[in-house]
Structures are given as structure tokens and as C-alpha cells.
Amino acid sequence: MANPKQEIVYTKLFINNEFVDAKSGKTFPTVNPANCKKLADIAEADKADIDAAVEAATKAFSRNSEWRNLDASARGRLLNKLADLIERDINTLANLESLDNGKPFGDSVFDINCAIDTFRYYAGWADKIHGNTIPADGSSLTLTRKEPVGVVGQIIPWNYPILMLAWKWGPAIAAGCTVVLKPAEQTPLTALHCAALTKEAGFPAGVINVVPGYGPTAGQAIAAHPNIHKVAFTGSVIIGKLVMEAAAKSNLKKVSLELGGKSPLVVLDDCNLDEAVEIAHNAIFANHGQNCCAGSRTFVQEGIYDEFIKRSIELVKKRKLDDPFTADVIQGPQVNDNIFNRILNYIEAGKKEGAKLEFGGKRWGSEGYFIEPTIFSGVTDTMTIAKEEIFGPVQSIFKFKTLDEVIERANNTTYGLASGIITNNLNNALVFAQAVSAGSVWVNCYDAVVPQAPFGGCKQSGSGRELGEDGLEPYLETKTISIKLPAKN
Numbered sequence: 331m332a333n334p335k336q337e338i339v340y341t342k343l344f345i346n347n348e349f350v351d352a353k354s355g356k357t358f359p360t361v362n363p364a365n366c367k368k369l370a371d372i373a374e375a376d377k378a379d380i381d382a383a384v385e386a387a388t389k390a391f392s393r394n395s396e397w398r399n400l401d402a403s404a405r406g407r408l409l410n411k412l413a414d415l416i417e418r419d420i421n422t423l424a425n426l427e428s429l430d431n432g433k434p435f436g437d438s439v440f441d442i443n444c445a446i447d448t449f450r451y452y453a454g455w456a457d458k459i460h461g462n463t464i465p466a467d468g469s470s471l472t473l474t475r476k477e478p479v480g481v482v483g484q485i486i487p488w489n490y491p492i493l494m495l496a497w498k499w500g501p502a503i504a505a506g507c508t509v510v511l512k513p514a515e516q517t518p519l520t521a522l523h524c525a526a527l528t529k530e531a532g533f534p535a536g537v538i539n540v541v542p543g544y545g546p547t548a549g550q551a552i553a554a555h556p557n558i559h560k561v562a563f564t565g566s567v568i569i570g571k572l573v574m575e576a577a578a579k580s581n582l583k584k585v586s587l588e589l590g591g592k593s594p595l596v597v598l599d600d601c602n603l604d605e606a607v608e609i610a611h612n613a614i615f616a617n618h619g620q621n622c623c624a625g626s627r628t629f630v631q632e633g634i635y636d637e638f639i640k641r642s643i644e645l646v647k648k649r650k651l652d653d654p655f656t657a658d659v660i661q662g663p664q665v666n667d668n669i670f671n672r673i674l675n676y677i678e679a680g681k682k683e684g685a686k687l688e689f690g691g692k693r694w695g696s697e698g699y700f701i702e703p704t705i706f707s708g709v710t711d712t713m714t715i716a717k718e719e720i721f722g723p724v725q726s727i728f729k730f731k732t733l734d735e736v737i738e739r740a741n742n743t744t745y746g747l748a749s750g751i752i753t754n755n756l757n758n759a760l761v762f763a764q765a766v767s768a769g770s771v772w773v774n775c776y777d778a779v780v781p782q783a784p785f786g787g788c789k790q791s792g793s794g795r796e797l798g799e800d801g802l803e804p805y806l807e808t809k810t811i812s813i814k815l816p817a818k819n
């Protein structure tokens with residue numbers, strides 16, 4: 331498959347249902363990581379544009395607005411219509427995603443289908459979000475109403491651009507909020523195309539606004555905005571702390587954070603070895619390791635350790651790296667030079683600190699940001715590659731003796747996003763599932779992320795949950811209404 335001749339139509343900010351230039355007139359380039367060539371110049375939002383987007387979103391949310399008067403079921407229909415239009419444009423969107431992000435075309439199609447599923451899942455929720463009637467003390471009818479928090483800011487990363495957008499828009503729209511979303515500066519293209527689709531679907535002006543730009547300017551302006559009442563952020567821990575700080579210092583807006591991870595995947599002696607090797611391989615190498623819940627610490631029990639490494643090397647040799655549009659490719663480039671260099675530095679640190687490089691470890695090819703899939707064995711808990719999130723195609727394999735020992739070591743991290751265990755012993759799986767500090771535990775599988783089930787982190791992996799019914803919660807306020815009754819009955 332040759333590189334597609336994909337026209338890039340949407341390059342401006344989307345505010346109040348119109349594509350507009352940034353007030354400053356500034357633009358920034360978005361680049362194809364497979365060949366380092368510029369794809370397009372994108373309008374660059376900063377504070378003034380965020381103010382305009384918030385104004386539009388505030389107006390759209392105002393009392394008696396078209397949006398506020400819309401039936402909840404109609405919000406569901408809008409989400410379904412958006413899903414239909416994404417399905418119609420899946421080829422264009424997958425081209426844009428792979429050009430901008432570097433992930434294989436087939437992976438982009440997969441992500442977009444997951445985004446469609448997410449929109450359809452939340453479409454179903456729109457008219458099923460309800461409160462309670464409460465048997466309160468005294469003589470009253472007491473009930474709760476679940477109301478949208480209002481204007482929400484959403485800041486997303488570059489690793490799953492359209493999917494992260496769906497995780498953010500689905501619950502926000504189902505709840506009845508209005509949205510100002512900033513895509514990552516590396517990958518703005520699919521968000522702008524989706525913005526156009528919301529207009530086509532019939533979303534009223536101002537309900538969805540998309541403002542590409544950089545973090546310290548546009549992102550910071552969202553986090554600190556006095557008229558945004560909730561901010562949802564997915565990205566790094568360092569920036570998550572800045573977002574929380576800005577939220578606290580401005581107007582104490584609600585904050586939900588989905589941050590990084592250093593997720594343990596534990597493989598017990600009694601597993602089916604080939605299956606375990608493959609699960610562990612996909613857990614770290616999927617999306618080139620650019621995955622917040624990547625199984626980046628592979629703990630293998632001592633009885634199968636050497637054989638596990640041997641088979642992992644055999645498997646990793648089969649990975650085909652190339653341009654995202656090449657047939658059968660499963661690994662494209664990392665997203666940009668910063669990330670590329672950071673990963674190579676981690677690989678150097680691994681070697682220097684005494685881990686054994688079993689495979690890979692270098693740049694692949696001569697153009698673009700490709701890195702060979704890399705395996706280290708003999709990794710110990712104090713090494714840099716054991717502690718820090720690499721966010722790249724680097725598998726670190728640790729050895730352990732007992733379940734108690736590995737639970738302790740698995741939890742010995744500041745993160746707590748995901749975890750996994752591969753075993754045929756149900757008791758051991760359940761002991762691990764209950765003891766591990768993580769938002770998700772996957773038994774004999776990994777990355778089992780679906781729209782219906784909540785996802786999110788403990789400790790410094792974040793706060794709040796996305797997806798599932800829990801994913802609605804950050805977009806809702808509970809209002810208690812008490813109505814005095816003449817008599818108790």
C-alpha cells in the first residue's frame with residue numbers, strides 16, 4: 331500500500347461551529363513521523379482563542395439555549411449520528427491518523443472502530459442518567475438530579491488521538507456538557523475532521539470546540555480558565571500536576587486525570603508458555619509501546635525464565651517495521667524526535683546499569699523516528715528502566731520466585747494504572763487481583779479496554795475513571811431537591 335494522496339482539509343480552529351484562524355494569525359507545523367516531512371500548517375490557539383472557545387461553549391450551555399432545551403434522547407441521537415459519520419469517513423480518518431501519528435493504517439482503523447463503539451455506548455446513556463428519590467428524615471419528598479457540570483475543558487495526548495477524543499466527548503455529550511478540546515500539538519488532524527463531522531451531524535454551535543495549540547499556552551489557558559468548570563486531562567504525570575495546580579489556583583474546577591503507568595505483567599510457572607509470551611509481547615509492543623497502560627514490567631517466575639526469554643526473542647524478530655501504509659506492517663515510527671531520543675536514552679541507561687540487551691536497541695532505518703523493538707533481561711527493580719515510563723518499544727523482563735514477592739515488587743511504584751497476571755491457577759490470580767494497586771487487572775489477557783468497563787489509575791496514575799457508567803461521573807453534578815410535604819405518609 332503506497333502512501334495515500336490524502337488531502338488535508340481542516341487546519342483551522344473550530345469555534346462556534348466555524349473554522350477560524352487563530353487571533354494571533356500564528357500556525358504550527360504538524361509532521362509525518364515516518365519521514366519527518368511537514369503535513370500541514372495548523373492554526374495555533376493561545377489564550378485569546380481559548381477565551382473565544384469558552385465564550386461559545388458558555389453561550390451554548392446558557393439557560394434556554396438550544397442545547398439545554400434538547401431532549402436527552404436527542405443528545406444520544408447526535409452521538410449516534412456522529413458515530414455514523416465517522417464510520418462513513420473511516421478511510422479518510424485512518425489516513426489522517428496514520429500520517430500524523432505514525433501508527434500502522436490497520437491500527438488506525440482499529441482505533442477508529444473503538445471510537446465509534448465508545449460514541450455508541452455513550453449515546454445509549456444520554457437518556458438513562460438519573461437520580462434517586464430518597465427516604466429522607468422529616469416530611470419531604472427528597473430527590474436528586476444528575477446535572478451536567480457545564481463547560482468542560484479536555485486536553486488529550488497524541489498516542490491514540492481519535493480514541494482519546496471519543497473517551498472525552500462521549501460522556502461529556504451524554505451528560506449534556508459543552509466542550510473545549512485541545513488535541514495534542516503532534517496530532518491535531520483527526521480531531522479537526524471530527525469537529526467538522528459534529529457540525530454535519532447537527533450539534534448546535536458552541537457545543538463542541540476544538541482548539542489545537544501547545545500545552546504551556548493553549549493547554550494552560552484551559553486548565554486555568556475561570557469559566558471552565560471541569561478539566562479532563564490525559565498525559566504525563568508532570569503535566570497532570572500542572573493542570574491540577576492551575577485548576578486549584580483558578581476556580582477549583584473539577585479535575586480528572588489519566589496519567590502514565592509502569593504496569594506489571596506477572597507470568598507464573600504454570601502458564602501456557604507460548605500464550606504468555608505472546609500476551610506479554612503485545613502488552614508492551616502494541617502501539618509501539620506508546621501506551622499509558624503498557625505492560626512495561628514483565629515479571630517472569632524463575633522456573634520458566636530462560637525459556638520465556640528465548641521465545642520472546644523469537645517472537646520479536648517477527649515484528650515488521652516500516653512506513654504505516656506498507657502492507658503487513660505492525661510497527662511504525664515513534665511520534666517525534668523528542669520521544670525518539672528519550673527512548674534511545676532509556677535504552678542506553680538500561681545497558682549502562684547492567685541489564686542484558688537481548689534484542690534491538692537501535693534506531694531502525696535511516697529516516698523517520700523508528701526504533702527497533704528491544705528486549706532487556708536481567709532487569710532489577712532499582713534500574714532506571716524499571717522505574718520510569720519509557721513509552722517506547724522496550725520490554726524489560728524481571729525474574730521472581732514467589733507470588734508474595736512479586737506482588738510486593740509489582741506495587742513498589744508510584745504508578746497504579748494497569749496490571750496483569752498469566753496463570754492457570756485461579757487462586758493465585760485472585761490473590762494477585764485483590765492485592766495489586768492498579769485501576770485494571772487483566773487475567774490471562776492484557777489491554778482488555780472496552781467502552782462498558784471503567785478505566786483509570788490509582789496513585790500517580792491519575793484520578794477519576796473514564797468509560798463505563800463511572801466515566802459519566804466527572805461530567806455530572808448531583809443536585810438534591812427537597813420538597814416539603816404537608817404530612818408524612
Ligand code: ADP
Nearest residue numbers: 486487513514544545546549550565566569572
Ligand atoms: P506527552 O509527554 O505524552 O507528550 P504531555 O503531558 O506533555 O504528554 O501532553 C499531553 C497533553 O497535555 C498535550 O495535549 C499537551 O499539549 C498538553 N500540555 C502540555 N503541557 C501543558 C500544560 N502546561 N498545561 C496544560 N496542558 C499541557
